[in-house]
Amino acid sequence: MFKERGIEIKSREQILSMRAAGLVVGRTLELLRAEVRPGITTGELDAIAEDHIRSSGATPSFKGYHGFTGSICASVNEEIVHGIPGDRVLAEGDLISIDCGAIVDGWHGDAAITVPVGEVAPELLELAKVCEESMWHGFAAARLGGRLTDISAAVERHVRANSSYGIVEDFVGHGIGSAMHQPPNVPNYGKAGKGPKLIEGLALAVEPMLTLGEQNNHTLEDDWTVVTDDGTAAAHTEHTFTLTPQGPWVLTALDGGEARLKELGVTFGPLAD
Known part of the structure; x- marks a missing residue:
């Protein structure tokens, strides 16, 4: 590992350790996806996540982070991000965004x-669909030697x-690696061709957040939960990825991103798998 203008650049072995952490996250999220249903609480989802992360030999990234009490963020409907899991009961028609992190070695x-x-309103399903698609378009735009905002511009263009x-x-x-949040920031909007150069060993978490209405937001009195000002629903999708000489490798996707990248005509670039 070394720093390039303050940005952490990982060795191949360190990226492989990130893949191990990414697989724990990916499997935890798929487990939670299957558990989401009317009547379950966000706290119950959190307990399932923590148990799975720890039983996988990993540590939850979020629990205790600046005092955060959960192993996941559970953001429902108008909550954009950083929802604290607790006794909220999910109801038919809700939309929940679940954010998860894990540490391995x-x-x-x-x-x-x-x-x-x-059963959820069609406009909410479409919101979630476009949010996820925009993230994949961001990955598809990333090339070694390109610039960070190539990703940002592709996300915005698709939206x-x-x-x-x-x-x-x-x-x-x-950025992400030996810490959960590192430089550089990766905006979900902007012009291509700006920012740090995309090089081997750089790992980034790309995470578009979209709203049905205006993007203006505020944080609730719990000092964590971010909600839309106009009360409209939000969606949030995220993956951690890196670039190899062959192409993008999505470290938190169970298949490394192969299927979605191929749909977009992009060569899949795993170091393992």
Whole structure:
């Protein structure tokens, strides 16, 4: 590991450790996706997540982070991000975003999914769909030797081409590695060709957050939960990825991102798997 202008650049072995953490995160989120249903509480989902992370030989990234009490963030409907899991009962028609992180041998993985609770309004399903698609378009735009905002521009371009959704600007993606949040920030909007160069060993968490209405938001009195000002629903999707000479490798996707990248005509670039 070394620093390139303050940005952590990982060795191949360190990236492989991040893949191990990423697989724990990916499997935890798929377990939670299957558990989401009307009547379950966000606290119950959190307990399932913590048990799975620890039984996998990993440590939850979120628990205790600046005092955060959960192993996941559970953000429902108008909650954009950082929802604290607790006694809230999920109801038919809700939309929940679940953010999860895990540490293996000191290296982090971080990802998020948005999941419908039972039968959900079509406009909410479309919001979640465009949010996830925009993230994958961001990965598809990443090339060694390119610039960080190539990702940002691709995320925004897909959102703007398919919707009038708000793109949350106050919360962005980030570098990740020996800490969960590191430089550089990865905005979900902007012009291509700017920012740090994309090089081998750089790992980034790309995480678009979209709203049905305006992107303006505020934090509740719990000092964590971020909600839309206009009360409209939000979606949040995230994966951790890196670039190899062959192409992107999505460290928190169970298949490394192979299927979705191939759909977009992008060569899949795993170091393992």
